[in-house]
Amino acid sequence: MDVGIKEAILAVVTIRKDIVCGENIPVFYAKDEEEREKIALLLSKITLGMVHDLENGAYVIVRH
């Protein structure tokens, strides 16, 4: 059986510090969009999760 955290936000990758609060999930700050893209890709490969765009400068990684 495939056991793991599913349908939950595993990490947030953002370029805006002001939109994320709380310490429950890992937050990764990127200095620009290019770096955000790269971090998100790397994280998605590690977690086997999918990257979703919230269109406010933040990406979330969710495992489905």
Next chain:
Amino acid sequence: MLNYSYIIIPSIMLGILSRMSMLRVDHRQYPSYPQGVFSHLTLGIVAAGLGSVALPALWEKEYAAVTFLALAAQQFRDVRNLERQSLDNIEPTELVARGTAYIEDIAKAFEARNYMTMLTSLIVSIVIFLLFKIGISRTQSVVIGVIIGFISIYYFNKAIARQTIGDIADVVPAKIKFKGPLLTINDVVIMNVGLKESRKIYEEKGIAVEIIPHDENGIATLANLGQRQAIQHNAAALLGIRKDVDEPDFTPIARRDPETGNIVMAIVPMEPDIECLIEAVKRTVVLESAKRKPLDSKAGRKAAD
């Protein structure tokens, strides 16, 4: 028992033929060849044997022998469990899952086919026996029995043939468009694709179809999640999918247009050929467990107007 060989041998033969006619190794590779096919053929022979000796056993007043039929039914129910278990076990190894409904359908088909084999044998043995008893010569009754056997094989094959998506719906090409990060097909939102790289691949290599049901029955059937999963699996299996386990972005997802009940699906195949995708979707079987017929009821007909 040798007295009945003219009944038993032809009916076993026809039974085995019947099982073989339903045992096709095609693109689904299920049952898998050679081991899977071999074990099912053997079970088919057992089923044919049971079907063909039932009547002679009764005639000889060997009533105990008939209880073996009950044993056989139990045995074939186990076949269903066996198939379900083995498919469940390999499910995590599929890039695009079959889904539990599809698995259940396959398992059910295997059980039913064994009963068909048994029934074919039984019918042939009854026909030969009765004809012989009313005074027709042995050769003639065997020949007629065999002909009846072939007719019943043909009939059974027709009776258990399942509909395909092509029978209940039209499949037409559809357009993939991104609204920001949202992947949409004909304006139905499918999912949020965050990575720009993935969006580019979808725009370059992705193809999509819209499945338009013919009537309310089709709409209800296609709404079933198991049916949609089967379509996804079939499309991915036939076209080859451009995806690995660490790329969930490219998992094909069939979504429903809540307004019309149409289904849209996008896929990034190895070979982006829309004609092949349409063919693959059309050839997907309509799952027995997904089939709904609201139009057969009064309320359903009224709601459809």
